[in-house]
Amino acid sequence: MINLQDISYVRLGTADLDGATTFARDILGLEITYQSKDSVYLKSDQREHTLCYVAGSPADQTVAFEVAESADLELAAAELDKLGHPVHVGTDKEADLRRVRRFIAFNDPTGNRIELVWRPAFSNRRYHGERDAGITGFSHVGLCTTDAARDEAFWTSVCNARVSDRIGDAALLRIDEIHHTIALFPTNRAGIQHINHQVESGDDVMRSYNFLSDRQVPMVFGPGRHPTSSARFLYFEGPDGMVFEYSSGVREIADELLYRERQFPFDPKGFCEWGAKPQIKEFRN
Known part of the structure; x- marks a missing residue:
């Protein structure tokens, strides 16, 4: 079994590197740690980077997970x-x-590009965003799945993920x-479905709602509260x-023996207990 320790970073291709950099710094609230003519590295916590934009096709999307030992890479590759x-x-x-010592890369069954990394670089400087969005760190990703049962089996039997809850067939995996580091959303394509950053409080969520509204950033779900993870949330494009x-x-979820996964409906009530309705394709029937 491949033992994932933590999510590490995402790499996103973009046809407009300058525009993506401006958004990540001035709107999202990340901090630039390194920049070249064809890439920009941004941090959101103690790690040297958690998001990297690379000049290229927007279809090029990668999510990386950390493993504990160098030997884990060989074991994972063999498996x-x-x-x-x-x-x-x-x-x-x-x-x-990638600011790591070693890594391997592969595609999951849907075709999502995954990297397993050993010894990602941590920074000797604390994160200080260009705007105070209240970010405390990069937390999870949503991944597209073209076969929810197959991909859930991959992440829970080949890797060490466990199902926390399901919304319809969409599994939230810890x-x-x-509560979850990976969320699998059924659709007809491969790719990263969304990228999550944790913020310190619900007040930060609402402050960003007003900040993004003033700048006409498209908001596609929320503010709201997930009945699964209990998190207050805001999704935007x-x-x-x-x-x-x-x-x-x-x-x-501290007690693995006592916790039991739950089933929620794949409708707005399954995604938000406050009544917000998602405008995100993968969250709608």
């Missing part, structure tokens, strides 16, 4: 190869570009005590149609 998932072993140059989320107060 994935046995299951028919071709593995790319990152070169030293590619690892340097790899530690946090960024460059290349990527959906970003702020949330606060996410549930933690």
